[in-house]
Amino acid sequence: IVSEFVSAERVHGTLTFVLLGASGDLAKKKIYPVLWALFKQQLIPEATTLVGYARTALSHQQLIDQIKPFLKVKPAEEAVFARFAANQRYVAGTYDQLDSFKSLNDFLSEQEAASAPAGSRVQSNRVFYLALPPTVFVPVTHNIRAACMSSTGWNRLIVEKPFGRDSDSCAKLNEHLASLFNEQELYRIDHYLGKEMIQNMLILRFGNRFLAPLWNRENIASIQITFKEPFGTQGRGGYFDGFGIIRDVMQNHLVQMLCMVAMERPATIDADDIRQEKVKVLRAIKPLTLDDVLLGQYVASNIPGNEESKLGYTDDPTVPKGSKCPTFAMAVVRIENERWAGVPFILRCGKALDERKAEIRVQFADVSGSLFAGAPRNELVIRVQPDEAVYMKCITKKPGISFETYQTDLDLSYKSKYGNLDLPDAYERLILDVFNGQQHHFVRDDELTEAWRIFTPILHEIDAGHKEPIPYAFGSRGPEQATQWAKELGYVYQPYDWKNSAVAKTTSSL
Amino acid sequence: IVSEFVSAERVHGTLTFVLLGASGDLAKKKIYPVLWALFKQQLIPEATTLVGYARTALSHQQLIDQIKPFLKVKPAEEAVFARFAANQRYVAGTYDQLDSFKSLNDFLSEQEAASAPAGSRVQSNRVFYLALPPTVFVPVTHNIRAACMSSTGWNRLIVEKPFGRDSDSCAKLNEHLASLFNEQELYRIDHYLGKEMIQNMLILRFGNRFLAPLWNRENIASIQITFKEPFGTQGRGGYFDGFGIIRDVMQNHLVQMLCMVAMERPATIDADDIRQEKVKVLRAIKPLTLDDVLLGQYVASNIPGNEESKLGYTDDPTVPKGSKCPTFAMAVVRIENERWAGVPFILRCGKALDERKAEIRVQFADVSGSLFAGAPRNELVIRVQPDEAVYMKCITKKPGISFETYQTDLDLSYKSKYGNLDLPDAYERLILDVFNGQQHHFVRDDELTEAWRIFTPILHEIDAGHKEPIPYAFGSRGPEQATQWAKELGYVYQPYDWKNSAVAKTTSSL
């Protein structure tokens, strides 16, 4: 039914993918490998031309040498790789000179003309991926607009975060882009939207009759969205200090997850109907105040075998002394609409914690007037990473002669169900979407506006040092006060008998 | 919270279990083994006196010799068995002579006096298990009432089906028992009420917030309750012919399952509050007509290696020629209340089918105005036997790059979750309940009245030969027309990808 959602669009004409910043880390470690994966799975047309662009001059061979180490080409794939390599081009140029882009355009036009069937009037389609630092963002977009737009086919621009650092800077960025491109040409990446379980949300929520009628304040007591990393700033604390965990993770990734969990049913599954609903959820949220957040900052804990744990956040020499920059944050978001009034959405993210995990916990309310007082609660857990899973903690009779209630789970662990399924990387999905012209999983300008509206007031307060972060040990579960606060918000921590659970093998407690 | 539900009642005084019909098949194959299981697990008091009663004269040793082969005593258990054997008594007597029962009473009183602490005024409690043919039921109950009731403790009477064969005979039986005992003394056994998953229903339905609000006509499209046996009448067709599959299975076991699935929330978990709700469901059902049922009768199919399959039902020489007795039946029951109006309850049972299975299938409605047209439906399956399981067929995104809907399952298979759990036998639970004075899982007189009210009209019609059974092959899934009818009733048969399902290992398709 929704196969057209991702089906390969028939490309009428030539197709060129221009990677600006081709020699940078993102390009090498992420984008080229993704292009390789798409190519070898034949998810993109064989004839797609891939053009790297950066300041450094590189020969074709130098380019190949630079990217190949990151592609993990298997011996059996060498022939395919040879074809992939043959599709690579490279153009060196500046980011701020219009002439460089005119040259780039000339090059692209030549290539397009060359690959078009003789005598035909070709339609040339171009994707621009901006794997660039924010500093060159404005001139590059100007120059693309001025010099590099295909006039015969479509143009698509893939943009990476940061999308501003508060409402004002975001507004400026949005206006800048709107003055150059229309919204249908812009693909803003939040790679969480490319994750299997986040893409699954739409179907889980709106495709299951046993979930749709329950998804509201009447049945759900609280929703937690959690992101945990087991490592600290890894020596880049100085850079991180300019952002903090809220800008780094919460305001974008967690907010996107929140939207997918909380939004109303869209009119259709068209991209703009979905994005409209994401905006609508955000519009029902008031700007946060400092009372709605709890901040943490990790300190050294000296875990055996973990070198990084010997340093607290401010022990990093690149971090300003006495920095109050949060490396952990918990926020309580209230959505003032008919569906969610009264239900706390607890967003939680942090570095230097006990594990790597991203998950969504939907805890149901107690059964009203329960026959079984004190019985535990249902909880639907959607584990985003690692080890994708959906499971519902449910209550049964304790198996055997007794008649006690017992919490167990209805389980769908991808690993135990599907074995070693090779789920595609988030970027792989998203770049394929761009080829297909699918904007569903990209962020629209008004989503950014609304998200920044909610967070800007507290970010300014935090930037001004008005909120003290609570210290927590590297490798811990974060400040104990966060757990305490979650309880006060009605979340019930439930001891759980994991030993009989398939889920157990890959998870730990919250 | 509900631990008192089965907790061992403190027995004030002596406890005697009198098994009438001690030399019969039921006693030997079922009741003695159950008593042994309860004894060795110390679920009943060590000092319980177990008195067999039958017409044949037997010495203590003869009794032990007769029952021991069925107990499967392991070598390590011999010492325990010796104590169990020491508790056995045997009294021979008639079923229709009051004198025999006076003697029995004298014997019981002696035993009770002997086991009571010296000098104390003992309270004597007695359980009578009537493992007897219907023919002697009336005199035996008369005689127990007249001669064998303890006047110092409680008396409990366990009664086996059949509880009549239609409304009139049931009413007579109820009146007879009511004239002798009060309802609190009567324990009518339907052993399906002793099964793990049926006992689980109450907690599943009323203990899970994610199920309770969905359990109604708005969300559920149909409910199927199925009972299948892979063998025929096994040479006892003559006996079976007097009943037919509706009396044998549907009117009792399936109706009890229906009540557990469909009843309203009881006021409390007291036995009479629960039984009241079972009666209430039945009261909302109109008597069935012949249009509400489909009958089948198996014919020979000659399955390799299956000797019985060479004979159709009427090929059994003990079956009257041309018998129209159904060995398969499907009935559609309508519950006319706010919760269930419009939802078909499809009861289906049969002999000589393709497998052994008892299960409940709750199929949800399509998502209304679904974004994903044609997506499959949710279905909650509760497998009663074999291999207890609860699983919810649910819809997810097909794992991987595509965005199609995909049916998988949230699974709780007892075997894969709990390993080789040794679930207690239904009789074991039920007899323990009698010791504990728990009537929850026993059938009250008005339940019988209502169940017969529903089935009597069609039974009389069928007895009169007014409905032709459809022939079906031994070992098949029953008449094809039954499947067709289920589809017309809105049940959607869904092809299901079992290979990735833990559930798959133990189940087959419907």
Next chain:
Amino acid sequence: IVSEFVSAERVHGTLTFVLLGASGDLAKKKIYPVLWALFKQQLIPEATTLVGYARTALSHQQLIDQIKPFLKVKPAEEAVFARFAANQRYVAGTYDQLDSFKSLNDFLSEQEAASAPAGSRVQSNRVFYLALPPTVFVPVTHNIRAACMSSTGWNRLIVEKPFGRDSDSCAKLNEHLASLFNEQELYRIDHYLGKEMIQNMLILRFGNRFLAPLWNRENIASIQITFKEPFGTQGRGGYFDGFGIIRDVMQNHLVQMLCMVAMERPATIDADDIRQEKVKVLRAIKPLTLDDVLLGQYVASNIPGNEESKLGYTDDPTVPKGSKCPTFAMAVVRIENERWAGVPFILRCGKALDERKAEIRVQFADVSGSLFAGAPRNELVIRVQPDEAVYMKCITKKPGISFETYQTDLDLSYKSKYGNLDLPDAYERLILDVFNGQQHHFVRDDELTEAWRIFTPILHEIDAGHKEPIPYAFGSRGPEQATQWAKELGYVYQPYDWKNSAVAKTTSSL
């Protein structure tokens, strides 16, 4: 559809109504007038024999003279009255001598024989109305059972409160009656069950699609059931002091109203299905504690023109000095089931208040996540007396140019809708029900048991003087603390613009 519910039963045979206590106040002021009303409207058979029985000897004419003043016979009705008078009989006798009842029986049998068609074997049906003080209740019922039962037709016994004064006395009474009659012969009157709006509850609640799905904890914030009288004990304080307002009004009338408001949908509209549901609601209520009630006692206030208001309750010389007997009570009842968990049921009753009124107020919850913050709440009001009405306070746009929310009402005032409708008296309905054998609006034994279970603990505490009543002025709205407590329980008092309301003409504020 439910016309058979009250349609006149075909009486096979003779029909006799025996009124025991025929010379008492209840008989003269209530029962004879009701019989007259039924007779003249031809709701009971013309040939019904009406037999008065009391200790005083009375001639037929004396009886007629005694009752006629209360019948308000209009001139045009004299001919009908003559026929009514001709049907009257009178028998004098004791209440405690069996011989008196044997004589009564002989008299009844004679009458029945006389009125039966010649030669036919008549079926004689008898109604006994016990308009008697509790003191003679036991001997009279014994004697009726022993001497006066018709053996050819049915016998029905109408019994008036009090039905005990606590759990123990009620249990004794129930056992006494159960030993003499079966429940189908007993008609216990709570005349609130005969009121138009209480009888309406069943249809309002279960016949309206726009109410049924709302009738639960999700949508309703609180329910108040109020009974107010504008007069005090009127010189009979000594008698009242033995009961108090809880036994007088709350434990019976308000509890019956509560049952009708809160019960689950019955399986059918058969009397026992309905009464079963009333019992079920009560079973979900825990016994009250002193913290669940607030008591009041009125003091003098000297309202101009109101002589009684000059005396407080304890100023009545028949009341014991320092009596703590409550003349006002408010209780908060919690129903622990799926429908009502968390919703306070506020019962409130009192004497010497500002007005006469009985009503039920169902206040809805705020709209969740309302677009119109601070908008008033919906409230469904069912006014039982005086001036029957149903109205829903609802929110509209303020009519005119503005876009403010405005509380108005959807109104069904019987007076403005139907004009001066002559609604039948509660007793009239109930006695007609007895003739028809309809037990729907009579109280079953287990209802009493459960109602007393809830109130007995606090009644014993109050009897023992453990709860101080709060003084309130005669003619006031009761203790201010009651209003305060209702607010704390979540009831929102809403200023209401009555001037445009049809409802307004007959009502005052809560």
Next chain:
Amino acid sequence: IVSEFVSAERVHGTLTFVLLGASGDLAKKKIYPVLWALFKQQLIPEATTLVGYARTALSHQQLIDQIKPFLKVKPAEEAVFARFAANQRYVAGTYDQLDSFKSLNDFLSEQEAASAPAGSRVQSNRVFYLALPPTVFVPVTHNIRAACMSSTGWNRLIVEKPFGRDSDSCAKLNEHLASLFNEQELYRIDHYLGKEMIQNMLILRFGNRFLAPLWNRENIASIQITFKEPFGTQGRGGYFDGFGIIRDVMQNHLVQMLCMVAMERPATIDADDIRQEKVKVLRAIKPLTLDDVLLGQYVASNIPGNEESKLGYTDDPTVPKGSKCPTFAMAVVRIENERWAGVPFILRCGKALDERKAEIRVQFADVSGSLFAGAPRNELVIRVQPDEAVYMKCITKKPGISFETYQTDLDLSYKSKYGNLDLPDAYERLILDVFNGQQHHFVRDDELTEAWRIFTPILHEIDAGHKEPIPYAFGSRGPEQATQWAKELGYVYQPYDWKNSAVAKTTSSL
């Protein structure tokens, strides 16, 4: 809470209302009277300058003489009128010459300068009302944009229908306007959005807890939106023939009503949040096919005293012979979303019918598994005109001794509740909204796009003569087939006892 919704905006600077087409019918009969009403109620600033513009040259006095007859100035209002007249200006000019508009602009600027406080830099705000035929629409808007925009304050443009006649023409119009103005400057009038009861919908639906949870497919069986006129084309059939009833009434007014009835709760009550939801509803509707509509055309019926009824539609000499233009249409619209899937929305409109009425009928489903089989249904009726009312048909016990169900109504008739309330005219509200800058009740471009998407296919078919209209008599209720079809769609016509209904006085049956 929502008082700012209509509160008078503080106008910073001068305010000028320019009425283009000042000598036309719309201006004289509608716009000038509305301006007068606003002026005399002081809802617009005293100092507002009102400038008429048209081709005819008129002196100030001629203008006043032309408009005054339509204002119904009462004697007591003459002084106020004098002030109103003093505010009038008039400029004559062409519609297609830029120079005319330059002159107009010069005039406006002069006036603004004159009315500004000396020495201050004034902010000039201008409203342009285009009371013009479609033929001059394009040049006029061009010229306003080119010559008449205030550069110091805001400019607002009020536009009247038609907004195209199908998808293509609408798209052209939208693009034209979008190239000249931004959406915040455009106020497209559908005067139904100015009606009291349509404005009430938002509060009724989202402000009442007793309605919000019922407003869906589970509880509502069908919704009818009806518009009836008792007169025919009144001699302008030739003009009407170019449109037909669908373009004239259904595609705009009825669709706007549909949106208000069916839309989801908006995120806030901001204009664009509301309009977004209206678009969302329309997006869930598939384009209609000819099977979804039924057409009618009136024929002569010769009603005594009704001269027009002597002529059928095609009897009008200005109507082409054999015209198939519909004067009556019924359409069934399906909204494919979670709330409305399966609920038919029945739109019905016609000329030459039995009465004048616009109303919305929300018929509830039967109570599921009703205790009272055959009882009538609830129906919420919102009468838009004439005689505004909201009433809920509900079911009660028939008052009196019987226990039958009875349909009555909970009633809010504005006339009986509020007396002769002088509700403002739709235009009055809407023009005031323009002064206030409130766009809530104006139609956004994408609403038009979606509405035309739904109707264009059938309009083209009808234009091509592919659907035969059914003849119906002038003054009848339209084709009988429409009633029949409504029944097939599940609408239950219910005989209703009007004599006791306050509603009855002003209404007739559907």
